[in-house]
Amino acid sequence: MNALRRISAALRPCGLLLNLLPDITHRAVEVSVGGAILRLGHLDDTRDIRDFHVTLAAQQAAMDARLFVLERETRFTFVDHFDTVESWVTDVAEHEQGVIIQASLVARAHELLPPGAAGEVRISRQFYAARLWRP
Amino acid sequence: MAVVHDPEHAETRVIHELIDFSGTDVLEVGCGDGRLTRRYAARTRSVLALDPDAAAIEQARASLPEQLRHTVSFQVADITSLELPPAAFDVVVCSYSL
Numbered sequence A: 001m002n003a004l005r006r007i008s009a010a011l012r013p014c015g016l017l018l019n020l021l022p023d024i025t026h027r028a029v030e031v032s033v034g035g036a037i038l039r040l041g042h043l044d045d046t047r048d049i050r051d052f053h054v055t056l057a058a059q060q061a062a063m064d065a066r067l068f069v070l071e072r073e074t075r076f077t078f079v080d081h082f083d084t085v086e087s088w089v090t091d092v093a094e095h096e097q098g099v100i101i102q103a104s105l106v107a108r109a110h111e112l113l114p115p116g117a118a119g120e121v122r123i124s125r126q127f128y129a130a131r132l133w134r135p
Numbered sequence B: 001m002a003v004v005h006d007p008e009h010a011e012t013r014v015i016h017e018l019i020d021f022s023g024t025d026v027l028e029v030g031c032g033d034g035r036l037t038r039r040y041a042a043r044t045r046s047v048l049a050l051d052p053d054a055a056a057i058e059q060a061r062a063s064l065p066e067q068l069r070h071t072v073s074f075q076v077a078d079i080t081s082l083e084l085p086p087a088a089f090d091v092v093v094c095s096y097s098l
Helices: A002-010 A046-064 A085-095 A103-112 B010-018 B054-063
Strands: A011-022 A028-033 A036-042 A069-082 A120-133 B003-005 B025-029 B046-051 B072-076 B089-095
Touching: A002 A011, A002 A046, A002 B025, A002 B089, A011 A046, A011 B010, A028 A103, A036 A103, A046 A069, A046 A120, A069 A085, A069 B010, A085 A103, A085 A120, A085 B003, A120 B010, B046 B054, B054 B072
Parallel strands: A011 B089, B025 B046, B025 B089, B046 B072
Antiparallel strands: A011 A120, A028 A036, A028 A120, A069 A120, A069 B003
């Protein structure tokens, strides 16, 4: 809420806040091979989902305090494309410490996309976007 | 190793559907490595992009195209402690940061 108060003060009257955050769904793990997209399972995004509820509560509190008026909400799918299973696993290890990928998911991905095979790993995530207006 | 983020441009399409950035002064909170910044900055008058992660800001500065260097300013800062000029921005972009 403190951040939203500061943001409101920084905006000119009738200024806009664009709020983007991961939605309340776990990321889907897919493999694209031979023209087909096969869904293998999900990553555990419990922490992000919890953060979504906290952020939406703060957004609502800011609206209740008349700092902002919600004009529009929407959702979209954001896909990360990895050329190999290894590049996906490495990316998670480097940028998402704390995220554990189930060994069975990695094994299944390797079965479908062995080294040298044409295809990719797709990590698909739903995002929430809101446009709010500062009175 | 190769990763491509959102080659479908779904995020870019949505942010431009929601916000007309033309000629705006923008504050971005939680800019990270500038990935999202680069998707809208060309239309703005100015962008001040903040992130408390110094390494991410360094990467954002290094990755910024030459033609945007007079428009975009990256700064290591936390929105909860930074003093901002009042009523200075037309748009604030909060990217997974509230």
